[in-house]
Amino acid sequence: MKRLLWTLALTTAIATTLSAETYTLDANGEPVEVVRDSYGVPHVFAESFRAMFFGHGYVAAEDRLWQLEMYRRDARGELAELLGEKHLEKDRRARRQYRIESERQEIWERIDPETQAAFEGYRDGVNAYIKKAVADDKLPREYADIKTPNGSPYVPRDWQTTDSLAIIHQMSDRFGSGGTEELEYQAALNKLSELHGYDEGRAIFEDLIPRNDRDAPTTMPKTWEIQYEKTSAPPVRHLPDRLLHEYADARAADLAVAQEIGSFTKLGSNAWIVSPKRSATKNALLFGGPMMGFRAPQIAYEVHLSGPARLDGTGKMNVIGMAFGGIPFVLIGHNDTAAWTTTSGGGNVSDLYLETLDADDPMKYESDGKWLPITVVPEIIRVRNEDGSMRDVSDVGYRTIHGPVVSMDKDAGIAVAAKHSYWQTEADNGFKAFLEFNRMRSADEFLKACALIATTHHFFYADQKGDIAYAFVGKYAQRPLDRDWRLPMRGSGVDEWLGYMPFKEQPQVVNPPQGYIGNWNNKPSDDWESAYGRVFWGHRIDKRLAADASVTVEEAADLARETGTNDFIADYFDGYLQHALDMLDARPETAAVRSAIGNYDRVLGVGSVGERVYDTFARALIRVMFEDEMPFMFESPKMGDTETLLLLSFALRVLEPEVSFLKPSRDYLNGKTEDEVLTETLTRVYEQLGSDPSKWNAEPKTIRFGDAGEIAWARRGTFMQMVELAKPRVKGQNILPPGQSEDPSSPHFKDQLDLYGNWRYKPTALDRTELK
Numbered sequence: 001m002k003r004l005l006w007t008l009a010l011t012t013a014i015a016t017t018l019s020a021e022t023y024t025l026d027a028n029g030e031p032v033e034v035v036r037d038s039y040g041v042p043h044v045f046a047e048s049f050r051a052m053f054f055g056h057g058y059v060a061a062e063d064r065l066w067q068l069e070m071y072r073r074d075a076r077g078e079l080a081e082l083l084g085e086k087h088l089e090k091d092r093r094a095r096r097q098y099r100i101e102s103e104r105q106e107i108w109e110r111i112d113p114e115t116q117a118a119f120e121g122y123r124d125g126v127n128a129y130i131k132k133a134v135a136d137d138k139l140p141r142e143y144a145d146i147k148t149p150n151g152s153p154y155v156p157r158d159w160q161t162t163d164s165l166a167i168i169h170q171m172s173d174r175f176g177s178g179g180t181e182e183l184e185y186q187a188a189l190n191k192l193s194e195l196h197g198y199d200e201g202r203a204i205f206e207d208l209i210p211r212n213d214r215d216a217p218t219t220m221p222k223t224w225e226i227q228y229e230k231t232s233a234p235p236v237r238h239l240p241d242r243l244l245h246e247y248a249d250a251r252a253a254d255l256a257v258a259q260e261i262g263s264f265t266k267l268g269s270n271a272w273i274v275s276p277k278r279s280a281t282k283n284a285l286l287f288g289g290p291m292m293g294f295r296a297p298q299i300a301y302e303v304h305l306s307g308p309a310r311l312d313g314t315g316k317m318n319v320i321g322m323a324f325g326g327i328p329f330v331l332i333g334h335n336d337t338a339a340w341t342t343t344s345g346g347g348n349v350s351d352l353y354l355e356t357l358d359a360d361d362p363m364k365y366e367s368d369g370k371w372l373p374i375t376v377v378p379e380i381i382r383v384r385n386e387d388g389s390m391r392d393v394s395d396v397g398y399r400t401i402h403g404p405v406v407s408m409d410k411d412a413g414i415a416v417a418a419k420h421s422y423w424q425t426e427a428d429n430g431f432k433a434f435l436e437f438n439r440m441r442s443a444d445e446f447l448k449a450c451a452l453i454a455t456t457h458h459f460f461y462a463d464q465k466g467d468i469a470y471a472f473v474g475k476y477a478q479r480p481l482d483r484d485w486r487l488p489m490r491g492s493g494v495d496e497w498l499g500y501m502p503f504k505e506q507p508q509v510v511n512p513p514q515g516y517i518g519n520w521n522n523k524p525s526d527d528w529e530s531a532y533g534r535v536f537w538g539h540r541i542d543k544r545l546a547a548d549a550s551v552t553v554e555e556a557a558d559l560a561r562e563t564g565t566n567d568f569i570a571d572y573f574d575g576y577l578q579h580a581l582d583m584l585d586a587r588p589e590t591a592a593v594r595s596a597i598g599n600y601d602r603v604l605g606v607g608s609v610g611e612r613v614y615d616t617f618a619r620a621l622i623r624v625m626f627e628d629e630m631p632f633m634f635e636s637p638k639m640g641d642t643e644t645l646l647l648l649s650f651a652l653r654v655l656e657p658e659v660s661f662l663k664p665s666r667d668y669l670n671g672k673t674e675d676e677v678l679t680e681t682l683t684r685v686y687e688q689l690g691s692d693p694s695k696w697n698a699e700p701k702t703i704r705f706g707d708a709g710e711i712a713w714a715r716r717g718t719f720m721q722m723v724e725l726a727k728p729r730v731k732g733q734n735i736l737p738p739g740q741s742e743d744p745s746s747p748h749f750k751d752q753l754d755l756y757g758n759w760r761y762k763p764t765a766l767d768r769t770e771l772k
Contacts, residue, residue, distance in 0.1 A: 020771040027054035035771050040740040040748030043304040050121040052307030053328045057125025064742050066140040068325040075166035081382040090257045095379045096397035104162040114311040115432050119161045122328040126159040147388030167326040176455025179348035182488045187244040191632045203665040209531045214661040216532040217522040220507050246407040269343035270520040276466040278515035280552040284462035284725040288341025289717025296706035297742035309439040319438040320764050322719045329434040338463040339723040345456030347474045353402040353491040355415040362410040368493035375399040421475035422454035443469040443510045451503040464725045470517045471508040472524035476501040516545040533649020537568045557722040561759045564714040567602040570614040580682040589686045592693035605713035607700035620684040622647040708738035708750035711757030732764035
């Protein structure tokens with residue numbers, strides 16, 4: 001019955017036409033027609049390639065000019081110029097860790113003319129809107145809060161193509177990076193070594209943060225052959241505590257600022273594709289739910305582009321979906337023959353290198369027996385004073401042959417440099433790939449586009465011909481075989497990368513035999529090394545798809561709700577809790593707990609007693625099992641998701657060694673029986689819950705969209721699309737709350753929020769006849 005109700009709710013959200021308003025733009029002498037549907041989504045129709053992207057730039061600025069302003073300043077390290085002193089440190093970090101303007105100009109010169117034309121058209125469209133908004137006195141209200149020395153209104157500067165490149169660089173780093181946890185892992189190894197000695201501490205480290213647990217959920221079926229085996233690296237020299245944590249602390253501070261100004265912060269995402277042989281409609285199905293956080297306005301918006309596919313006027317582009325401010329292309333969406341989506345890959349595309357500094361001259365570092373000078377990158381940061389006047393602040397960044405220096409301790413003689421495989425190449429080919437996605441017509445074209453992307457992602461594809469495809473993309477270094485990717489590299493020249501894995505050797509498939517692919521950021525294949533373990537929130541995706549031989553559109557969409565609200569901890573640990581209850585059956589609390597979990601539907605976020613019981617039990621269990629070996633893991637009152645998943649997977653390996661791929665190196669139960677550990681765990685649960693069952697409820701959770709309102713909580717996509725690759729016309733649905741506009745006075749500021757809160761979608765439209 002519940003499934004039927006959700007199906008009806010979804011179905012009633014689909015309309016056949018969208019009411020519309022129309023206006024025409026002048027794209028440097030060429031007309032561009034913009035049709036806005038009943039949700040304010042702009043549909044851009046143009047007769048030339050460049051004019052089409054002009055229209056995109058114009059409507060992006062019309063809907064999100066202040067967001068565009070924040071994106072470019074966050075990415076370029078220019079927030080203090082607009083918002084003042086409090087953002088000076090953030091600007092310093094951005095300039096030190098990303099690219100500077102001269103480098104962006106060099107990158108621009110390498111981009112092919114067709115992609116340049118798209119960026120230039122977009123630039124011209126943004127500037128056309130800025131000019132109109134200034135003339136009509138209709139700049140976003142936030143500009144009025146910016147103080148100027150003489151009290152005159154602040155006027156935004158023109159958009160530049162390098163503004164778009166800066167946003168791409170930052171977005172690539174936030175959503176497509178992976179592998180810079182080495183210092184945090186090194187800190188854990190150091191603490192374990194201090195507690196247990198190096199050899200035993202290293203063994204516990206291997207148990208806690210494995211190189212590869214093949215029991216972890218994978219995207220590809222578990223038939224992948226082993227390609228690379230790595231051995232443990234020698235111990236890393238002692239590192240000062242500040243160096244171990246400075247990089248992670250800086251990234252956390254950057255994300256806090258990004259959250260404040262509405263820039264990119266979160267990463268996650270889920271996706272699944274179903275082939276015609278497992279589809280109830282006999283058409284391929286694709287669902288995508290990129291998880292990028294929630295706010296008003298949302299960090300993405302929707303656009304439809306219709307015009308020539310190429311600069312020379314040939315071909316047809318007719319694509320709709322999610323875009324980011326400052327970037328000309330649709331990033332996730334569908335055209336009139338194919339659909340695609342992506343999730344963050346988490347693959348190891350970066351390493352932190354420990355550079356040895358010259359004791360006599362700490363501005364030199366060792367490399368291949370030579371002392372090289374650290375490259376100094378001077379910068380001037382403009383800062384707005386409280387009275388609106390400006391001052392210039394001098395700053396410097398440092399670089400080694402490996403990349404930007406992210407931390408330095410001259411007294412200890414160490415600098416930490418971040419080497420990214422995608423450094424300086426994100427815009428060379430990466431966004432050419434998205435242009436190709438926008439106009440692709442086949443799985444072969446999809447894979448060719450995937451091969452251009454250097455950052456780490458999972459990509460998914462489906463088309464009207466019935467083909468489905470998956471690729472794990474990124475530029476993955478081949479490291480020396482005696483090196484451990486979990487720990488920092490030595491920068492003296494002995495740990496240099498040996499090359500890159502060819503794209504054709506990376507996990508990918510067209511029309512997999514099982515007829516479906518599902519992913520929630522789980523690793524691509526069972527031989528792909530990562531610290532992921534068995535406990536993972538997306539485990540039901542594969543289970544549901546495998547069990548359903550005839551997936552309906554409604555079922556494919558509803559899988560997002562089911563997995564997004566599923567208490568996965570209860571799924572994994574119910575048997576252990578039930579056994580513990582049997583052993584403490586005489587306790588007065590036991591009957592109340594049995595009743596609570598017996599009535600629990602395993603839906604998170606609503607404040608049920610069952611949710612709190614399972615969560616409390618799981619957290620108590622890992623504390624009972626591991627607190628004596630690694631007390632530092634439990635110092636924070638609120639353990640993060642990453643640490644919790646690591647420890648829960650570790651707990652299953654300890655409790656179930658006979659069925660686990662990895663075997664524990666020691667007795668983590670410290671001589672106790674499993675029954676004794678479970679009894680102790682449940683006793684702690686009772687102590688934490690208290691004696692009054694009426695007070696056991698968890699706190700109901702919500703997702704808040706700033707001033708736009710709130711909805712019930714779930715793990716769910718910021719933007720969600722469900723596409724049936726039907727013939728003759730693709731049937732698409734999507735939702736991007738709270739609405740298209742950043743203006744709270746607009747009817748489209750929050751007109752998608754109620755739909756989203758009820759797991760409903762609105763139709764996409766690629767044909768004028770669907771816009772009335």
